[in-house]
Amino acid sequence: ALGGGLGVGCQSYSHTTRASPATVQWLVDNYETAEGVSLxxxxxxxxxxxxxxxxxxxPVNAASFGKLIRSVFMGLRTRRLGTRGNSKYHYYGLRIKASSPLLRLMEDQQHLAMRQQPFSQKQRLKPVQKVEGMTNGMALGNQQQQSSGLSDISAQVQQYQQFLDASRALPEFTDIDLQGKALPDGIALDHIKAFQVLYREHCEAILDVMINLQFTLVETLWKTFWRFNDSQTNDTSTLHDESEKRLPKACLVVxxxxxxxxxxxxxxxNMLYQGLVExxxxxxxxxxxxxxxxxxRNFAKSLESWLTNAMMNIPEEMVRVKVKHLACAFAQTLRRYTSLNHLAQAARAVLQNTAQINQMLSDLNRVDFANVQEQAxxxxxxxxxxxxxxxxxxxxTLQQQNSLEQWAAWLDGVVSQVLKPYQGSPALPKAAKLFLLKWSFYSSMVIRDLTLRSAASFGSFHLIRLLYDExxxxxxxxxxxxxxGETPIAVMGEVSGAILGQQDCLEVQIWGRLQKHFCCFEGPNEHSGLHHP
Structure with missing residues (x-):
């Protein structure tokens, strides 16, 4: 034994599971068995x-790594700890060594994060405790990740985590509903159950690395779950031996x-991506x-290609669901929300400038609203x-020089007022989309009038219009x-996949153009002086 509850030597373990001796030594150096603790x-x-x-x-996948842990630290038990809806599987009887740099770094990050975060966000960032063990903050901060040119900010996670909602947990997943369908040839109920368990573990791992801003590790998680192998052979036994035992890849493909x-x-x-956005x-x-x-934004630009590559040998049916509908909607949502956020900060400066507000009022009073209304x-x-x-x-509202938040409340009230007759009606989605078209057309008519008059405040109005439309x-x-009764990600997934029910072709085209318009704001605007990060 190599010590500290270690039951299998480095050489024998490497022989049986092809684990790197450096990895086994790393485990021994940083972790130890102990009673009454969990990780x-x-x-x-x-x-x-x-x-x-x-x-x-x-790296090997999570299942194979679990086998490695149990072989190195004999006698470990697995427990599901935490409140309902916020529970996780823990290794019971394992902790980080007091001499490990992992522990010191984590304690520093937790201390700073606890000081900076609001009370509602402290749930995930708990101090190291006897039963709960380590938290999910894994930002070790010394790696410079260059994959796909994606900038790594995990080293400064304590600076940025206060802007996240780290208290959110992954909702419980329902069981797979077979709906009376016959199982495929070679598939048993145990295979269905194994897929459920493996996929839940996979989603929890993605949630953890995202909360700690380790964006590039998402690609690794996708590759390990879908048994990605970039060699010319189909032999996956080296990297995915434990997963093969729990769910053979042949069964996964079926x-x-x-x-x-x-x-x-x-x-x-849908639940995972919506949670990640929030x-x-x-x-x-x-x-x-x-x-x-x-x-x-860089992560959003990379994620579709990462997932597509990771699912290289996976059937098109699953790729279509995961990439073309959901991952595409997830990426678009992240891009739109970050653009919206950037617009909001640029507009905030305008709304706080008394001189600009007065000029906007003066120019607005010259707009020929009668003509605008006639065309609209x-x-x-x-x-x-x-x-x-x-x-x-x-x-x-402009005259009162309201804050951005007050403007947002006004816009929300407008939507509520317009959609009130449709509450509880299946016609609400179509009415909401139609209202969005009308709003966009009407605001464009006002901007046109301001443009023709060479209004001095045109740049300010253009910026405000972009923000309010978005x-x-x-x-x-x-x-x-x-x-x-769905998540916004699910709704956008339908748009991305062109699944809009029984709507006619014209509405599909208009909605697609609207979405493209709202997603296209990427660079500087010559009128507003706005520069996107």
């Missing part, structure tokens, strides 16, 4: 991924074509550091009374999701 399984695995990254080793599994995976991804951007209007915004009524049947109230409210999209997106 989250996902935390230990993320530490291991960072170790592999630092040592330039090929399940990826099985409709109940496809539907269940889609539901799980963790990374809990408030779209609250200022976010540019480095964090840029890291999120003919094109999209905007009701005169509603439009006049909106015009008066807008001018009054925020209206955000509000409508959430109202439609609420009406359908």
């Amino acid at each position: 989250p399984r996902s935390t230990l695995y993320c530490h291991y991924l960072l170790h592999c990254q630092e040592q330039k080793l090929e 399940l990826c074509k099985y409709d109940p599994v496809l539907r269940w995976t889609k539901e799980c991804d 963790i990374l951007i809990p408030d779209v209007l609250r200022p976010i550091p540019s480095a964090l915004t840029q890291a999120i 009524s003919w094109v999209c049947r905007c009701e005169d009374g509603v439009v006049q109230r909106l015009e008066q409210d807008f001018k009054l 925020y209206m999209y955000y509000l409508v997106e959430h109202r439609v999701a609420q009406a359908k």
Whole structure:
């Protein structure tokens, strides 16, 4: 034995499971068995991924790593600890050594994070305790990750975690509903159960690395779950031996074509991605550091290609669900929300400038609203009374020099007022989309008038219009999701996959163009002087 509860020598373990001796030694140097303590399984695995990254080793998947842990530290038990909806699997009887740099770094980060975060965000960042063990903060901070040019801000996680909602946990997943369908040939109920357990562990690991801003590790997690192998052979026994025992890849491939599994995976991804969006951007209007915004946007640009590559040998049915619908919607949502956040901060400066507000009021009073309303009524049947109230409210709110948050409340009230007749009706989603089209058209008519008059405040109005259109999209997106009983990610996934029910072709084209318009804001605007990070 190599010591400290270690039951198998480094040489014999390497022979049986092809583990790197450096990895076994790393485990022995940093962890030890002890009574009455526990360590989250996902935390230990993320530490291991960072170790592999630092040592330039090929990591094994979570299941194979679990086998390694149990072989190195004999007699470990697994327990599910935590409150309902926030529980995790732990290795009971294992802790980080007092001499380990992992522990010292974690204690420093937890102390600073606890001081900086609001009370509601402290749930995940607990001090090291006897039973709970280590928390999920794995930002070790010394690695410079260069994969795909993605900037690594994990070294400064304590600076940025206060802007996240780290208290959110992954919701419980339901069991796969077979709906009476016959199992595919060669598939048993045990295979279905194994897929459920493995996928839950996989999603928990993704949640943990995202909370700690280790974005590049998501690609590694995807590759290990889907048994990615970049060699010319199909031999996956070296890296995925434990997963093969729990769920052979041949069975995994078959399940990826099985409709109940496809539907269940889609539901799980909807919950996972929606949770990740709400963790990374809990408030779209609250200022976010540019480095964090840029890291999120870079991740959004990379994630679809990462997942597509990781699923290279997976059936097209599963790839279509995971990449073309859900991952695409997830990436678009992150890009839109970070753009919205950037617009909000630029607009905040305008709304706080008295001279600019007075100039906007002066220019707005010269707009020929009668002509605007006449065209808007003919094109999209905007009701005169509603439009006049909106015009008066807008001018009054501008005159009062309200804050950005007060403007947001006004916009939310507009959406509530317009959609009130449709509450509880299946017609609400279509009415909400139609309102978004009308709002966009009407605001473009006002901007046109200001442009033709060479209004001095055109740049300010253009910026405000971009913000309000984007925020209206955000509000409508959430109202439609609420009406359908789905997550916003699920709603956007339908748009990304062009699954819009029985709507006609013209509406599909218009909605797609609107989405493209709202997602295209990437660079500087010559009128507003706005530069996107």
